[in-house]
Amino acid sequence: MTAELIVPAPAGSAPAGRAGRRHKPATPWRLLPVVPAIVLLLIFLAGPVVWSFYGSFTNASLTGVNAQNPAWIGFDNYLRLFSDPVFPLSLGLTVVFVLASAIIGQNFLGLGIALLMNRAHRFVAGVVGTCVVAAWVLPEIVAAFVAYAYFSQDGTLNQLLNALGMTGPNWLYSFPMLAIVLANVWRGTAFSMMVYRAALNDVPIEITEAAMIDGAGGAKRLFLITIPMIRSSITTNLMLITLQTLSVFTLVWVMTAGGPGNQSTILPVMAFQEAFRFSDIGYGTAIATVMLLIGAVFSIVYIRALRPSKG
C-alpha cells in the first residue's frame, strides 16, 4: 500500500496555527520535543537524499573493491546515462505510465465513479466503493500477483475473451505497458475516488439546486459548477497520484520485471536493475537522483499550487 488516504490539502492549512488562538510565547527549549522527529528525518530521509547526490558521482558497486572504496568519477555516470539508449526509452515509458494510468485512468475513473455514486442508490454506491477500495487495500505484492494471474497467457482476462469467442494475446509479452497501466488503474483508482467523494460532499447542495431550478442541464451543472468548485481537490489529487505512480515498483517488477527486453522498464525498475542485477550502485544512484529531481519539481509545483488558497 503505497498510497496514503490522507491528503494534506489546501483549505486554510495555516502551519503557524490558527489566528485568534492564544499561544504561549516560545522559548527555544520548548521546541525540544521536535528533536526526535528531526533526527529521524535527517538520518533516514535527508541522509539518503544527500547520499544519492554524492553516490551518483562515484563508481560504487555491489561487490568487489569498488564496494568498499568507491572512487570519485565526476559526471561519468550522468554522461553514460544520457548516452544510454535505455534511458530515453525508460523515461518515455515512465511518462506514458504516469499519464495513462494516473492522470487519465485513475483520475477520470475516480471522478466518474464519485459523480455516479451521487446519483446512484445508496446501497449500490456503498458496495461499489468497497469493491474499488478492495484492490487498493491489498498489500502491493498480493495485488501484483493477482494482476499477473489476471493478465497471464491463460489467465482470467483471456478466459473471458475465449468465452466471447476471441483469442486474447499474451498480454504480458505482447502489450506489457497496457497490462501494467490497466493494473495500476485497477489498484489506484480508489484513492482518487475517495478524494473526489469527499470533495463532492463539500459542494453545497443549494448551489446545485439553484442551477437546476434555473434550468441548467446535467452536463452544464457538472462543468460550470461542480468541477470549478472542486478545482483545488483536483489539483491536489493530480499531484499526489502523479507522485505515487512515479514510485510504483512492485507491480511492474512482479508482472513483467521490466521486460520483455526493456519494453516496460520504467525508471524505478531501471535503477533497481542497474544497481542490483548489474551490480553498479553508482549508476543506479544516478538514475535515482534523476527520479528525485523529477519528484522534487512536481512537489514544488504542488506546494506552490496550494499556497494561494491559504488566504
Add this chain to the structure above:
Amino acid sequence: MRVTILPAVTPVSTRLAASVASPNKAVSALLANGILVLIALCFLLPLAWLVLASIDERASYQTQLPTALSLENFRAVLTPDLTFRPLWNSFLLSAGASVVTVVTSILAAYPLSRYSTRFNKPFMYSILFGTCLPITAIMVPVYSLFVRLQLIDSMGATILFMAATSLPMAIWMTKNFMDSVPIGLEEAAWVDGASAMTALRRIVVPLMRPGLGVVFIFVFIQAWGNFFVPFILLLSPSKQPAAVSIYSFFGQFGAIAYGQLAAFSMLYSVPVILLYALVSRGMGASFSMSGAIKG
C-alpha cells in the same frame, strides 16, 4: 451529504427541484446504478482468482471453479517457516514503525500546534515536501548508505527507516488533529503548575485518541504492505516479513504451487483488510479524511 437525494426523504425544496428534472431523473439513476455495478464487477474480477485458487488443490493461473472444496492449500502453508515467522516479522516491523512514528509525531506536533515560532512555517513546508518524496527513488542510495553504516539486515534500522518515511504524513495529520483540541484545558493545567509534557500526556493525548488511532493504523497498513523497503534492506530469510518471503518463496521455487500462493496471500491480506474496515467503519472515513484535509 449527497447532491441528489431520493424524493421520499427529501425536504420540500429538494422535492421541488427533483420534480423539475424528474423525467430524466429515474433514467439517469438507473443508468448510474448500472454503470457502477459494471465497474464494480471489473474491479472484483481479478480477485476471483485469488479466492477460488486458494480453496482449489489443483489451482493454476486460470480462474476455475474448484472441483472439490479443500483447505489443503491453507494447511500446507500454515507452517512456521512459511507463514508464522514471516507474519510475525511483518508484525514486528509494522508495529515498531507505527509506535515510533506515533510517539515521535505527538512530540513534534505539540510545539508546532501550541507555540508559534518562526520555525513552524519552514518546518511544515519541509514536511509537506517530505510527504511528496518518491521513496522508491531513494532505495538504491538508501541501500548503499545502509551498507556504509553497517545497518543492512538490521530490523531496528529498517523499522526506523520505515518510521522516517511515514513521519512527514504522520506529523502533518497529528498536528491537524491536535489543533482541534481546545487549548483552554491545558491552560488550566498550566496554571495549576503542570509542565507542558504533563499536560500533553494527561490531557491532550487522551483527547485525541481516535485521531492517533487513525495515524497508527495508516502507518501500520502501509508498513505491512510494503515490499520494496524490506526487500532491499533485509537479507536473511529469518528476518524477512511476509511480503518478501512470499516473493522469494513463490518466485523461485513455487511456480507450480498457485493454490498455496493464493492461500498465503489471503492469510497475509486479512489483517490489513480488518484494520482498514476498523478505520473506515468505526471511526468514519470522512473523519479520517477531515483530520488531514482541514487545517
